[in-house]
Amino acid sequence: MSRPAATVAPEPHATPPTDNAPGSGSVGQTFLVGDRIYLRPIRADDASRSVAWRESPFPASAKVAEKFLEEEVPKEAEKGVLRLVACRRSDDVPVGSAIVDFREDWPTAYGRLRAAPWPPETASAVKAEMLGLLVPWLVDERSAISVAFDLDGGEPAVVAAAEATGLRPAFRIREAIWRSGARHDWVAYQKLHPAWLGRLGDPGPGILVGDDPPTAPRSPAPRHRPESRFPLPPNTVVASDRLALRPLGSGDADTAARATTQETEDSFGEGRIPESPLLFAKWWGNHGEQATPDEVRFAIVLRATEETIGDNGLFNIDWIGKTAETGSFIFRPQHRGAGLGTEAKHLLLEYAFERLGLFAVWSWVTTANTRSAAALRKQGYRDAGRIDWVSVGRGEFQSAFLFDLQAEEWRAARR
Incomplete structure (x- = not known):
């Protein structure tokens, strides 16, 4: 497929201008320059125009934006995250941004695009041109084996631009985006490097059939629970007959760390890793400090013994779209296969849907982790697609x- 014309940079000027006249910002730049916009690194003076690049829907003062640029952007860069600002070539005004996450341990690129809310009729065009600039650069020059972007399915011009660059649909999370008073699908598009496709073969697009109807879960959540024989552990948030979910704390660190050294299952995709209790204590010690957190973690506790047997939680909570990622793990093999994981998951879903009022949840597992994939389907989750070559394991x-x-699917299936 031929590269869109917008990806071809203009010839650089031999002598860059000496003033800062409007429209001179891209002069001398040799790549990531299109017909209407160009992409440049984020700078300190972008603090005064944060609405164009800041991902939060809530406004921020220039002082707050400046602090973010000084403190957080360098931290992101150390983790392999690149922030670029899209500017109009005509006057150098920022009109959007791109965030590209280059994994430190794996040559992939995962991107997100943002367009300034003004004027709204140009948002799709800005995102489409950013894709036309970024995808060839990431594949051809940066040699990323996988390039993927999160897109709004309600922006057909952006989806068309993605397909024009060779990106193809990987997965679709239904109605996960709230924009302009309506829900839209969150769709991810991916392109795999052609040289690696030649070596390994083409796995095909992640979405083979769209809009598959959800199937009835084999283990739906109970509508009514019997009275338990066991007392509630301290600080319980939600409970069933056998289990309780309570906030994780630094006191759970030793249990979790010990479980990593006693793991018998090695088919999770990347193998087993012995973790330090210091790491878990750091993760969980200040949990709940934020009034509006982006994640909520629970300890899964046996009511009969008050033993912590695992953890689960909500991650990447989107309080505007009312969605979150779910994750769970049962520490020891002896507690697996008895329905405890599914019981704990339904407690988590009850908390997500009935208390927080979330609209939907999503989850992911490596294709090697067939046990977890089967458990999600058993609990009522729908297959949403596949994203390829996200990591390496077993050669x-x-x-x-x-x-x-x-949420409505989960409620309708309750027995």
Whole structure:
């Protein structure tokens, strides 16, 4: 497929201008320059125009934006995250941004695009031109084996631009984006490097059939629970007959760390890793400090013994779209296969849907982790697609399955 004309940079000027006249910002830049916009690194003076590049829907003062640029952007860069600002070539005004996450340990690129809310009729065009600039650069020059972007399915011009660059659909999380008073699908598009496709073969697009109807879960949540024989552990948030979910704390660190050294299952995709209790204590010690957190973690506790047997939680909470990622892990093999993981998951879903009022949840597992994929389907999650070559394990590239579940589907299936 031929490269869109917008990806061809103009010839650089031999002598850059000496003034800062409007429209001179891209002069001398040799790549990531299109017909109407160009992409440049984020700068300190962007603090005064944060609405064009800041991902939060809430406004921020220039002082707050400046602090973010000084403190957070360098931290992001150390983790392999690149922030670029899209500017109009005609006057150098920022009109959007791109965030590209280059994994430190794996040559992939995962991107997100943002367009300034003004004027709204140009947002799709800005995103489309950014894709036309970024995808060839990431594949051809940066040699990323996988390039993927999160897109809004309600922007057909952007989806068309993605397909024009060779990106193809990987997964679709239904109605996960709230924009302009309506829900839209969150769709991810991916392109795999042609040289690696030649070596390994083409796994095909992640979405083979769109809009598959959800199937009835084999293990739906109970509508009514019997009275338990066991007392509630301290600080319980939600409970069933056998289990309780309570906030994780630094006191759970030793249990979790010990479980990593006693793990018998090695088919999770990237193998087993012995973790330090210091790491868990850091993760969980200040949990709940934020009034509006972006994640919520629970300890899964046996009511009969008050033993912590695992953890689960909500991650990447989107309080505008009312969605979140779910994750769970049962620490020891002896507690697996008895329905405890599914019971704990339904407690988590009850908390997500009935207390927080979330619209939907989503989850992912590596394709090698067939046990977790089967558990999600059993709990009522729908297959949403696949994203390829996200990591390496067992001497081969690993892919991941995506799943979603809407609150109304979970409620309708309760027995």
